[in-house]
Amino acid sequence: MTDKYRPRPTPTGAAEAGQSPAHPDIVRIARQFIEAIPFSNDVGMRLEQIGDGFAQISMPYSEKLVGDPATGVIHGGAVSALMDTCGGAAVMAHPDGAAATATLDLRIDYMRAARPGQRIMATAECYHVARSVAFMRAVARDEEEGTPVATATGAFTFERKGARAP
Amino acid sequence: MSGRPKPEPVQVVKERRDRALKRLVEGVPYSQFLGISFDRRGDELTGVLRFSDHLIGNPQVPAIHGGVTASFLEVTALIGLSWSWLWDEMENGRLADDTVELPRLPKTIDFTVDYLRSGLPRDAYARARVNRRGRRYASVHVEAWQDHRDRLFAAATGHFLMPDTA
Numbered sequence: 575m576t577d578k579y580r581p582r583p584t585p586t587g588a589a590e591a592g593q594s595p596a597h598p599d600i601v602r603i604a605r606q607f608i609e610a611i612p613f614s615n616d617v618g619m620r621l622e623q624i625g626d627g628f629a630q631i632s633m634p635y636s637e638k639l640v641g642d643p644a645t646g647v648i649h650g651g652a653v654s655a656l657m658d659t660c661g662g663a664a665v666m667a668h669p670d671g672a673a674a675t676a677t678l679d680l681r682i683d684y685m686r687a688a689r690p691g692q693r694i695m696a697t698a699e700c701y702h703v704a705r706s707v708a709f710m711r712a713v714a715r716d717e718e719e720g721t722p723v724a725t726a727t728g729a730f731t732f733e734r735k736g737a738r739a740p
Numbered sequence: 741m742s743g744r745p746k747p748e749p750v751q752v753v754k755e756r757r758d759r760a761l762k763r764l765v766e767g768v769p770y771s772q773f774l775g776i777s778f779d780r781r782g783d784e785l786t787g788v789l790r791f792s793d794h795l796i797g798n799p800q801v802p803a804i805h806g807g808v809t810a811s812f813l814e815v816t817a818l819i820g821l822s823w824s825w826l827w828d829e830m831e832n833g834r835l836a837d838d839t840v841e842l843p844r845l846p847k848t849i850d851f852t853v854d855y856l857r858s859g860l861p862r863d864a865y866a867r868a869r870v871n872r873r874g875r876r877y878a879s880v881h882v883e884a885w886q887d888h889r890d891r892l893f894a895a896a897t898g899h900f901l902m903p904d905t906a
Contacts, residue, residue: 641769
């Protein structure tokens with residue numbers, strides 16, 4: 575099944591979603607890193623996969639994330655938080671980069687309400703890096719097929735491996 | 741020109757406005773979880789994000805999680821937009837009784853965040869400006885700062901779908 579919303583692979587094909595799983599040690603270190611982020615840990619974010627310029631992070635449904643009690647739908651801001659974390663992880667996982675980044679800008683398009691009770695899975699790909707900027711796109715899905723909950727694009731700061739700090 | 745009603749006592753007006761704001765804000769579990777409240781001066785609202793350790797995104801710096809910042813801006817934009825509508829309803833006497841059900845919150849179509857500085861581990865403030873509010877769509881700009889009003893640490897623009905009102 576083709577999926578028009580899926581992040582496309584980078585020109586090198588290195589970040590083909592889920593096709594090149596990282597070494598188990600890298601996954602473990604990255605998982606510990608994400609879980610050491612107090613806010614991400616507090617909302618139960620879990621690293622699912624990481625690869626070259628690629629990351630997948632999920633977040634369980636929870637009452638405290640609800641934006642509209644009438645429907646039980648989680649707040650858009652919670653989806654933004656997941657996208658931001660996942661985008662940052664994809665940038666940090668880029669093979670040319672040092673393991674540090676900050677978000678410059680993040681745009682989220684909300685396509686539909688997330689289904690109450692369902693886990694949200696974000697998939698992010700760092701599809702281009704310049705000397706000091708990384709470009710990222712991401713998609714967030716609940717457990718339903720078809721139209722995703724949201725898509726995102728963002729620019730992040732990027733430091734090349736071994737480059738001297740300016 | 742005769743029979744102009746006597747102005748209501750200031751306390752009655754204030755209480756009505758504060759009650760309406762409280763109902764609007766306390767209906768959102770996610771903003772309670774983040775620790776967001778709103779100060780009111782006339783129709784002007786200021787969102788307050790009370791700092792707490794669970795909001796940290798980078799324990800090394802330490803800095804507020806980018807997703808928390810995005811969420812704070814989005815909550816402030818949504819409440820600001822709803823409040824501008826509610827204010828008009830209230831002032832026109834269409835919402836005199838506070839047992840009247842509030843309309844649903846607007847839905848976010850898209851939201852773009854500019855991260856200007858890292859969020860320091862202290863309280864943050866935000867104000868929204870409704871640039872346009874039509875029957876169907878609205879455009880809202882929101883700015884957030886910490887110690888200095890003119891040194892923004894984040895800003896955002898979002899588009900919203902207004903709830904159906906009879």
